[in-house]
Amino acid sequence: MDYDSNSWIWEGVYNHPHVLGGLMVTAALLGLSTSYFGGMTNSWSNLGIFPKKRSGKRRVRVYMDGCFDLMHYGHANALRQAKALGDELVVGLVSDEEILANKGPPVLSMEERLTLVSGLKWVDEVITDAPYAITEEFLNRLFYEYNIDYVIHGDDPCLLPDGTDAYAAAKKAGRYKQIKRTEGVSSTDIVGRIMSSLKDKKAREDLDGTDAKPQEESKPKVSHLSQFLPTSRRIVQFSNGKGPGPDARIVYIDGAFDLFHAGHVEILKKARQLGDFLLVGIHSDETVSSQRGNHYPIMHLHERSLSVLACGYVDEVIIGAPWEITKDMITTFNISAVVHGTVAEKSLYSERDPYEVPKSMGIFHLLESPKDITTTSVAQRIMANHEAYVKRNAKKAQSEKRYYEEKTYVTGD
Numbered sequence: 496m497d498y499d500s501n502s503w504i505w506e507g508v509y510n511h512p513h514v515l516g517g518l519m520v521t522a523a524l525l526g527l528s529t530s531y532f533g534g535m536t537n538s539w540s541n542l543g544i545f546p547k548k549r550s551g552k553r554r555v556r557v558y559m560d561g562c563f564d565l566m567h568y569g570h571a572n573a574l575r576q577a578k579a580l581g582d583e584l585v586v587g588l589v590s591d592e593e594i595l596a597n598k599g600p601p602v603l604s605m606e607e608r609l610t611l612v613s614g615l616k617w618v619d620e621v622i623t624d625a626p627y628a629i630t631e632e633f634l635n636r637l638f639y640e641y642n643i644d645y646v647i648h649g650d651d652p653c654l655l656p657d658g659t660d661a662y663a664a665a666k667k668a669g670r671y672k673q674i675k676r677t678e679g680v681s682s683t684d685i686v687g688r689i690m691s692s693l694k695d696k697k698a699r700e701d702l703d704g705t706d707a708k709p710q711e712e713s714k715p716k717v718s719h720l721s722q723f724l725p726t727s728r729r730i731v732q733f734s735n736g737k738g739p740g741p742d743a744r745i746v747y748i749d750g751a752f753d754l755f756h757a758g759h760v761e762i763l764k765k766a767r768q769l770g771d772f773l774l775v776g777i778h779s780d781e782t783v784s785s786q787r788g789n790h791y792p793i794m795h796l797h798e799r800s801l802s803v804l805a806c807g808y809v810d811e812v813i814i815g816a817p818w819e820i821t822k823d824m825i826t827t828f829n830i831s832a833v834v835h836g837t838v839a840e841k842s843l844y845s846e847r848d849p850y851e852v853p854k855s856m857g858i859f860h861l862l863e864s865p866k867d868i869t870t871t872s873v874a875q876r877i878m879a880n881h882e883a884y885v886k887r888n889a890k891k892a893q894s895e896k897r898y899y900e901e902k903t904y905v906t907g908d
């Protein structure tokens with residue numbers, strides 16, 4: 496198996512027709528980033544998201560790389576596991592030029608990929624010029640320039656074009672650690688769902704010239720259904736496990752957060768800055784379908800919840816939030832501010848303003864969305880790139896198929 500066909504965890508768009516996770520697709524540079532091309536440093540501990548680690552002892556720095564072109568919660572889970580092997584996680588993002596040279600044009604630009612990756616709560620630093628295939632020269636840079644202690648990779652073999660092990664040098668130096676691949680996740684499946692969702696929508700529009708009311712439509716197609724099996728343990732792993740402190744100002748934002756993208760990361764960041772604790776309400780699949788049509792959501796409730804939970808600006812989520820914000824809800828969660836972005840997909844069917852109550856209480860804030868990007872625009876971009884993906888990943892699909900044919904019980908995180 497060659498390098499490309501085994502780098503499933505990063506770009507794997509054509510993997511295997513199963514499973515999936517919160518896709519993260521995006522557009523924009525996280526405001527946190529200080530020195531963009533020199534890499535960036537996050538400060539989640541300053542936000543109070545993670546306790547500061549013991550000082551004195553030298554901190555263990557671990558490194559994991561990837562293209563992160565169609566990012567979903569499986570990638571986030573890999574980085575979560577990598578982080579657990581050290582104190583600081585440095586992520587190597589493969590440059591646009593390297594992706595172009597090795598696989599064809601990326602769907603997401605470096606800025607977009609950087610926004611998503613650096614928004615993850617497990618990521619401390621990002622290097623933005625990682626090579627597509629790790630070289631001995633680059634390994635030396637990691638060890639001596641970036642003070643990396645261990646290079647982390649998934650448990651699939653990773654071979655260079657000449658057939659040698661890409662991580663041989665790191666292994667020889669005793670600086671290599673392995674993590675389990677994340678089951679139940681594939682970009683292939685997500686792309687497939689986007690395709691069939693948009694096709695359904697178009698077929699309906701061709702039929703009656705309009706977007707039909709959801710109640711007149713048939714049930715969502717089976718092809719939209721996820722193979723992801725959400726477990727309570729995974730949700731716990733992604734959670735902060737902390738409630739608001741005393742006197743905390745609690746900010747509430749709600750939405751579908753479908754195909755989690757950079758626009759989401761940026762509005763969550765802005766919302767978090769308005770208070771001390773950000774509570775995110777994630778609309779149920781039924782709510783999203785009833786407001787936007789049966790071809791949505793593309794990602795299911797638990798997948799969308801994991802994507803939002805992986806974002807460092809988020810403190811807590813409501814898994815299946817109501818469409819209308821009630822007085823009771825505001826009281827129950829002691830919500831001080833309810834926010835909504837200026838760029839959001841409008842409801843097709845609801846006349847009532849879901850923010851009537853918080854507006855009447857004077858706690859509603861409309862936030863200027865930093866980026867003009869929506870789930871629909873992301874889906875369209877993926878569609879436009881679909882042919883390239885099919886070609887690019889045909890080989891990978893085969894090796895993935897083999898993997899699933901031979902697979903047995905999978906242990907680990």
Ligand SMILES: *[C@@H]1O[C@H](CO)[C@@H](O)[C@H](O)[C@H]1NC(C)=O
Pocket residue numbers: 741742743744745829830831
């Ligand atoms: C509710 O939130 C306010 C801040 O908006 C805070 O001062 C107050 O202590 C909170 N109430 C409780 C019971 O935590």
